[in-house]
Amino acid sequence: MTAPLRQEPLRLGLCGCGWVIRHCYQPALAELSALFEVVAVFDPDPAALQRAAHAWPAARRCDSFEELLAAHPDAAVIASPNACHLDHATALLAAGISCLVEKPVVRDTADAALLQAAAQSGAALVSGVACRFRDDTRLWLDQVALLGPLTELDLVWSREHGVPSAPWHLRRADGWTGVFADLGYHLLDLAGAALRWRAERIDVAMVQRASQRRGAGASWYVEGSKVRAGSLAYDTDDRFGATLAVDGCRIGLRVAWIDSARGDLVRLEARGARGEAVLSGLFGFSDNRRERDQQVVLRLHGRDKIRTTFETGPELQLCAFATLLRHFHRCVRAGADEEAAALRFAAALGGALREAAA
Ligand SMILES: NC(=O)c1ccc[n+]([C@@H]2O[C@H](COP(=O)([O-])OP(=O)(O)OC[C@H]3O[C@@H](n4cnc5c(N)ncnc54)[C@H](O)[C@@H]3O)[C@@H](O)[C@H]2O)c1
Incomplete structure (x- = not known):
């Protein structure tokens, strides 16, 4: 018998x-050298490119996106600014290069159609939504599956200043x-996973957007001389809320x-005919916690509640x-x-x- 060839x-x-x-x-990637070999890096900022070349010295250092395409890796991680994601992903997918696209991946069905057409090449498209892959989220999703048809999802990610x-x-x-x-895309993805990516009928009851146009920067995101944690001016929304119904499930x-x-x-709350599952704590890299514990609590009717606690801190996010x-x-x-279903949702x-x- 011949031994299977190592891929x-x-x-x-x-x-x-x-x-x-x-x-x-x-x-x-340092942990996953058996699965991935970084062969090409591209960033238009010379300092960022230099740091990447230092981290992966054997990789081709590309001075343009076209050079990255020409290097023709098997797969690519797209972590450019959000507004570049669609162009980068369609070009790479059309060339047969599988893509992990950092969130946000799509804004609407027109964006999804462009990506799906490009992926006709046979290349795979995966959404870069790390929060779905956290251990606490995965337990919450397993428990959500025990609740029967969902009637309510209330999903919140709120920062005091970030x-x-x-x-x-x-x-x-x-x-x-x-x-x-930014944060909302993660919650959309989690709503989709909770509803098993089904959305036949969508009724939006309310959408609220707001911006105070000046606020404190996320402290963990400060790096080099490029950014400051102090007060930042911006013209994007800093708060967003919506209520909608998807196939009879109310989503906040x-x-x-x-x-x-x-x-x-x-805070992720799911309710169904058989009970409720609630994840509470924090995601990401902030240490400004509102709640001390990181936990998932399952309450099924007529049974004791089951509480599972997790370590606080960035480790779960990094492992994801x-x-x-x-x-x-x-x-x-x-x-x-x-992933195709997740993208459609x-x-x-x-x-x-x-x-x-x-
Ligand atoms: N999943 C998560 O938890 C998480 C966390 C942070 C960021 N992100 C996502 O990752 C992406 C990058 O965010 P970031 O925080 O690293 O931002 P960043 O600004 O630190 O990095 C973006 C990089 O892209 C480079 N760039 C600019 N124009 C480019 C172009 N045309 N082609 C290629 N590269 C270009 C910039 O020079 C910069 O080095 C964003 O889409 C963001 O939403 C995800």
């Missing part, structure tokens, strides 16, 4: 090599920037970069990037059907909310 790692390109690549993907300070985040860009595109969404309540909070990359690897090798809900907010 070669996927040859990976990086498009945009800023904060999220340095702080989240670089440590994850405007991401990269200059492109601060400028309005046709739906690509602002708190909904609320995200804020700036909030008058003290401390930062993530390694899990996301493993998922990407599987999708490239074996197909990405669930985000496009349908995102588009409905965008239309209602216009």
Whole structure:
């Protein structure tokens, strides 16, 4: 009997090599050298390109996006500013290069149609929504599946003060920037996972957007001389709220970069015919917690509640990037059907909310 051949790692390109690549993907990729080999890096900022070339000395250092395309990696992580995602992803997918696209991936169904057409090449498209791959979220989603048909989802991610300070985040860009595109995209994705990506009928009851146009930057996002944690001026939305119904499930969404309540909070509440599952604590890298514990609580009718606690701090978020990359690897090798459904769901809900907010 012959031993199975060890599969070669996927040859990976990086498009945009800023904060999220340095702080989240670089440590994850260091763990996953059997799955990925970084062969090409591109960033138009010479300092960012230099840092990436230093981190992956064997990778081709590309001075343009066209050079990255020409290097023809098997797969790419797109971590450029949000407004570039669609152009980068369509070009890479059309060339047969599988893409993990950082969120936000689509604004509406027109964006999704462009990506789906490009992916006819056979390349895989995976949404870069690390929060779905956190251990606490995965437990919450397992518990949500026990609740029967969902009747309510209330999803909140609120920061007391945490405007991401990269200059492109601060400028309005046709739906690509602002708190909904940033934190809201994660909540859309989690609503989709909770509803198993089904959205036959969407009724938007209310959308509220607001901006105080000046606020404190996210402290963990400060880096080098590029950004400051102090007061930032911006013209994007810093608060967004919506109420809608999807196939009979009422969904409340609320995200804020700036909030008058003290401390930062993530709270995911799901209710169904058989009980409720609630995740409470915080996601991401802020240590300004509103609630001390990170926990998931399941209450099924007629049974004791089951409370599971998790470590606080950024470790769960960092581990989620390694899990996301493993998922990407599987999708490239074996197909990405669930990801196509996730994309359709985000496009349908995102588009409905965008239309209602216009
Ligand atoms: N999933 C998460 O938890 C998470 C966290 C942070 C950021 N992100 C996402 O990652 C992406 C990057 O965010 P960031 O925080 O690293 O921002 P950043 O500004 O630090 O990095 C973006 C990089 O892209 C480069 N760039 C600019 N124009 C480009 C172009 N045309 N082509 C290629 N690169 C270009 C910039 O020079 C910069 O180095 C965003 O889409 C953001 O939403 C996700």
